[in-house]
Amino acid sequence: MIFNFKFCYFVLFVFVLASCSFQTEHMSYSDALQETDKVIKRKPYVASNYIIRARLKVDIGDAKGAIDDFNKAIELENDNYIYYVSRARGREKLLLKNLIDISEYDLALKDADKAISLKPDKYDGYYIRAILKAYVKKDFEGALQDYNKVIELKDDVAKLYNERAFIYSELCDYLNASVDLQKAIDLDDNEVAYYYNMIPVMVYLKYYDKALAYAYKVKSIGFDDSHISNAIYLLELIIQDVNNNSDNIDKLLKIIKDDFNYEYKILTDN
Numbered sequence: 001m002i003f004n005f006k007f008c009y010f011v012l013f014v015f016v017l018a019s020c021s022f023q024t025e026h027m028s029y030s031d032a033l034q035e036t037d038k039v040i041k042r043k044p045y046v047a048s049n050y051i052i053r054a055r056l057k058v059d060i061g062d063a064k065g066a067i068d069d070f071n072k073a074i075e076l077e078n079d080n081y082i083y084y085v086s087r088a089r090g091r092e093k094l095l096l097k098n099l100i101d102i103s104e105y106d107l108a109l110k111d112a113d114k115a116i117s118l119k120p121d122k123y124d125g126y127y128i129r130a131i132l133k134a135y136v137k138k139d140f141e142g143a144l145q146d147y148n149k150v151i152e153l154k155d156d157v158a159k160l161y162n163e164r165a166f167i168y169s170e171l172c173d174y175l176n177a178s179v180d181l182q183k184a185i186d187l188d189d190n191e192v193a194y195y196y197n198m199i200p201v202m203v204y205l206k207y208y209d210k211a212l213a214y215a216y217k218v219k220s221i222g223f224d225d226s227h228i229s230n231a232i233y234l235l236e237l238i239i240q241d242v243n244n245n246s247d248n249i250d251k252l253l254k255i256i257k258d259d260f261n262y263e264y265k266i267l268t269d270n
Contacts, residue, residue, distance in 0.1 A: 047083065
């Protein structure tokens with residue numbers, strides 16, 4: 001992920017609470033919230049403390065509490081672009097959980113726009129805007145424009161190409177999806193998701209032999225489930241042209257589309 005919110009949250013959490021005498025490992029949300037409350041009570045003027053608590057509240061579904069804390073952080077420090085990214089991200093997660101009204105989508109977009117205006121050379125604002133467009137509004141054309149900008153600014157992250165490949169696939173542009181997935185594989189050839197996602201793309205492009213090769217690659221890596229086994233079976237039938245039965249193609253496409261668990265591993269908790 002270009003801006004790994006889980007990792008950033010962990011680092012920020014440890015950094016801010018480093019002086020406290022408790023263990024964060026295996027800590028429950030309730031315990032983490034209590035400890036963060038204590039820190040905020042001692043240091044109510046530190047904006048990052050509210051960001052930490054806001055993210056915890058997003059995770060437990062406390063929409064109002066989360067938004068209030070995001071707002072407080074930005075009130076204290078209104079020129080920190082990452083806080084606007086965080087609030088946009090928080091709203092996006094709450095929207096997907098149906099915990100806030102869809103009207104909050106426009107506010108989330110404004111936060112992304114604000115982050116971009118503060119740091120136009122940073123990818124984070126474009127990235128959360130792409131996520132919002134893709135997963136809240138299903139605006140894949142708009143998301144693609146933002147992903148293009150993200151990759152222009154950060155062209156060495158494999159997961160980004162995987163994510164943009166998903167957008168291309170949603171737009172039925174399987175050729176560009178295959179190009180992006182190959183780029184992801186070139187950058188990180190140990191990630192099984194990229195090979196896995198190549199299978200349906202190759203099928204839609206009617207490159208059945210390549211789809212089979214990717215299926216076997218996934219299986220060899222150790223990710224072996226019924227979807228892969230069924231795909232391998234039907235692909236082999238098609239390639240061998242058993243009984244010249246074109247129905248096998250339709251069956252495979254149905255499996256890929258409806259029963260193949262065709263989901264890209266987006267590291268954004270969507």
